Amino acid sequence: MTAPASRRLTRDSRHKVIAGVCAGLARRFGLSRNGLRLAFVVSCVLPGPQFIAYIALWVLMPSDRRGY
Structure with a gap:
């Protein structure tokens, strides 16, 4: 059983900025x-791994491929 498309954790290729x-x-x-x-x-002005977390999510989250 798979989650509905709107509830999956995927990168949004239609509304992306980066x-x-x-x-x-x-x-x-x-x-x-x-x-x-x-x-x-x-949050980037606070100390912490925000950029590392963003890059990790960029690599680990699959794209929904709707924008192509």
């Missing part, structure tokens, strides 16, 4: 795409 990671996470958890992007950018 890689679609924030858009995919926002779609999966029912959040605003721009709100999640803003939260990520604001």
Whole structure:
């Protein structure tokens, strides 16, 4: 049994800005795409592995391939 397409954790290739990671996470958890992007950018001023986490998600999350 697979999850519906809107509930899968995939990168959103239609609404992406860089890689679609924030858009995919926002779609999966029912959040605003721009709100999640803003939260990520604001969190970058705090110490932590934000960029490493973003790159890891970029590599690990499959693309939904709707935008091609």
